[in-house]
Amino acid sequence: GWLNELYKYNVESYHISHTQSVYVTLEGSHLRLQTPKQNISRQALHDDCFAPATFIHQRFYDLTNSKVFLLPNGLIKKRLWSKKYPICIIPCKHSRSSDLNGADDSSSSSISEEVQIFLFGRTCREKEEWFRRFYAVSVGSRWPTRTSDLVLNLHDLFKVPESPLSALPAEGKVSLEESLQAYLGYMAHVMPKDQQTSEQQINWNIEGLRRKQCDPQILWVNALISRLFWDFLREQYWCDKMREKLQKKLSKIHVPYFINELTVTGIELGSEVPFINRASKPYLDDRGLWVDLDILYQGGFYMILETKCNLMKLKKNPDVSMEETAPTMATARSAWTDSDEEDSAESSTDEEEDKPNIDPTTSDDGKNATGGGQRKFLRIVDRITQSKYFQQATEYKYIKKAMEGVSNTRLELKVELRRLCGTMAVNIPHPPSDRIWYGFRSPPHFNLSAVPKVGEREFNVSQITDWIEKKLTLEFQRVFVYPNMDDLVIPLMCDSQNSNSR
Template sequence: MDGKNPQLKRHKDSFFAVLKHNTLFMYDSERQLDCKNIINVSYYDVSMYPEHLPDNEIFLKATSIKLTTKKSICADMALDKSFYLYCNIGVDKEDWFFVLQRSSKLESNSPGPQPQVVRDKAQFDQSALNRLKTLSSNDDKTEWLNVILGRIFLSVYKTQVVKDYFIKKLKKKVKKVKKPNFLSDIHIKSVNVGDGIPYITNPKLIELKQNGELSVELNVDYKGEFRAEIETEAMITVTRLRTIKVPLVLAVVLRGLAGKLLLRIKAPPTNRIWFGFYEMPKLDLLIDPIVSETQLKFSPIINAIESKIHEMIMDSIVLPNMDDTPFFVSFGKGGIY
């Protein structure tokens, strides 16, 4: 697995590797005349060895790709063998690692027990990629920045870590907003962060002071379909003397947001970026209340919830109010010391 670089020194157990579907062929040279070994990757779990390395050390020259026989295969075929595959070039090793992982999830062409096929959740949706390609066709000077940020987003937007981050953030915001009297406590049920990030245009440096304080303004335009499902109960008056509690599951979808944003990094020892809109951004909201799988068409409830969302935004990210995100962990100290 030394690739095609003729300058690399070949070791005694060095092979020219070719992966076809889920079968890894190991030849003595690029001519592929003498096959020294064949591995059915579907029978193996693929990991990096050693385990638990820092991210910046995973694909160093000394590390290897480990193929470990799947437990189900060990039991059914009495096959218990591990392979350690090395590659001299780190960037190539990452390619081999990912392609071998995908191959290990494919069905085997060989007779005998078939490994369970697992859908690769790391692959992003085609609609998300199409949205990113739309950004890359824009002639704006910030095209490169938007595409880089968008591509990084596509790598993480389905992860539970990202979803948990927004759930935690929303819970804190909801607690601070005074809810209408006819609604009980609001609980965040689930979050779907959508398939895009805000598009940045017209960035402008306002000032960079001698003490390091930085101010930048820019326009943001979001059309990523951020969706949050929330649970609550509504008190509905049936008669003058009788009210009922109606359980609600509300899908709140942010279809669009646009406005002019101020970014600030204060003088040291700050460890965070502050951001806030100059005025209330334009919102495109869809609020879809559902009761026992039946849509509830009750405009006062919808209007009240939409009003509270506007209030939450005004109180948190419209100047003079600003929200923040840290760019360095302070371990509770509030700054970099």
């Protein structure tokens, strides 16, 4: 393709009129630059039409292990792909050059001093495209020229039960070609069976592919969301961000004083994003604009929570223990003034604190409201541990050693969301409002698993795992099931409450 070349570059004195048109050909690691007798238009337009060019000079370079970078140094991200700034190539292998005026005028030379090639794109998009190709060749990777060739390889990969496409490779650990191959396998689930473009036809009808069905009119939405979240699912940076956010929320959960704070020790974002099967027609009512979306998620998100049961705290007064761990007003960060601080969750535990004590012997059939079960259990534990008999027993050598052993044992819980299916309502209130509210119309269908682990041993007690799964489902419903909804702030929109502060 056509690019612009400058033989000496200075950011202060650069002007597009100083550049020379050059036709660039990249075959494997071999770069050929052909200089035409007359320049073409240095800026591309939609109606470009070139007459056959006559070339008077050409140069050949081997880009293996060459240096490829952008100039000037310190170029900000916003202008990274501006066509005003060049791609710089410093070949490290020998080169050849020849004049094309006559067959007898050809000559060849080797690089005796450092050669710098400054190439400018005729459009900003072309600049990024060419840089990716040059850089891939310089690090010894092959940048594919036809996507259809890579899609053909997917037909064999999806026939393997344990497809490598289920593991999203991190950038830097695999070649660019392998990364692109995994990306195409990831996108194949949301692409139409037949894709026809002006350049090539791609057949996405792959045997063994678990294709999702949706309204053809919203297929582009799923494809766009999947592309935007490709790096989110595989980059460690976003895993750390999600773990940090979840940790802040867990830190606000009220746990018994003898249980250490819940810690997120592992998280996996899964292999795909939620899929929209259907979207309703938008409608307006007195609460704003509404759209209902049928959502399906099968990505396999999971997290691992860890804590310890510190039985040594039972030897102290629980009120004193709680005072020791409670933050003071001087050091605590206020959730109502600090946007980075998570607010405490209004969960079922908070409601239990306001409920009156109920004698279990007076309940019908010994059944009490489930809300007070945890509080009554803790009161029983407090009465037992505060008795002088218990305190004396903890002073015995063997009992004390056993309590220390339990206190040092890790308690883990692996929570995995295998499948979620339901109708999500998206609501934007009437102006002035800067929020988008979202929540499920009714409790979605869950496939949630919780596997407890004590030390190095996993155990599956149905009563315990069922209780944990029901508790997690209930907390989900308290936040995300209508009439409860969560919100997102949209900077483009204006809220009258804070418009004066902008």
